Amino acid sequence: xxxxxxxxxxxxxxxxxxxxxxxxxxxxxxxxxxxxxxxxxxxxxxxxxxxxxxxxxxxxxxxxxxxxxxxxxxxxxxxxxxxxxxxxxxxxxxxxxxxxxxxxxxxxxxxxxxxxxxxxxxxxxxxxxxxxxxxx
Numbered sequence: 001x002x003x004x005x006x007x008x009x010x011x012x013x014x015x016x017x018x019x020x021x022x023x024x025x026x027x028x029x030x031x032x033x034x035x036x037x038x039x040x041x042x043x044x045x046x047x048x049x050x051x052x053x054x055x056x057x058x059x060x061x062x063x064x065x066x067x068x069x070x071x072x073x074x075x076x077x078x079x080x081x082x083x084x085x086x087x088x089x090x091x092x093x094x095x096x097x098x099x100x101x102x103x104x105x106x107x108x109x110x111x112x113x114x115x116x117x118x119x120x121x122x123x124x125x126x127x128x129x130x131x132x133x134x135x136x
Contacts, residue, residue, distance in 0.1 A: 001134065006067050009128035010059035013121040017055070020117050031110035063125045070129050081130015082123050089119030 021028060029036060039046070054067045066085060070076075075084050094115035 002067065005129060006060065006063045008064040009066070009125040010056065012128050013124045014056050014059045014062065016121055017059075017117055020120070023037070024113050027109060028113050031107045031113065033106075049125050055078050059121075059125075063129070066122065066125050067129050070126065070133065072105075075126075075130050076133035078127050078131030081133070082127035084130070085126020086119060086123040088106070089115075089122030093118035093122060 022115045028034075066088065069088070070081055070084060073084065075081055094111070097114050097118060099106075101114070
């Protein structure tokens with residue numbers, strides 16, 4: 001049951017990420033320095049399905065570790081899981097993204113876009129894990 005819960009939490013976060021980056025595609029591409037029009041003119045292809053498979057597997061890894069953290073912290077409610085996930089996203093994932101972007105000389109807006117995804121994505125994972133937690 002726990003494996004299914006982790007996969008479900010990862011899928012929920014992955015779906016949020018798909019929606020988030022569809023909505024934010026233009027500002028994200030500009031901030032990341034990706035010129036899709038130039039890629040099309042030059043005949044370059046994107047990474048295809050591979051990037052989505054790897055992204056989902058990364059979501060599974062995050063959800064698996066968050067399940068462990070929430071379990072060890074005895075967090076077994078929707079609200080508790082959401083709050084813990086938001087905290088992990090805001091105070092662990094986003095600062096790491098900010099450091100990487102800062103040293104990579106990337107625009108602040110990239111950190112805002114990616115940090116929001118990490119924070120809300122972790123909150124969603126936490127909410128699913130906490131809301132469907134089973135006491136051992």
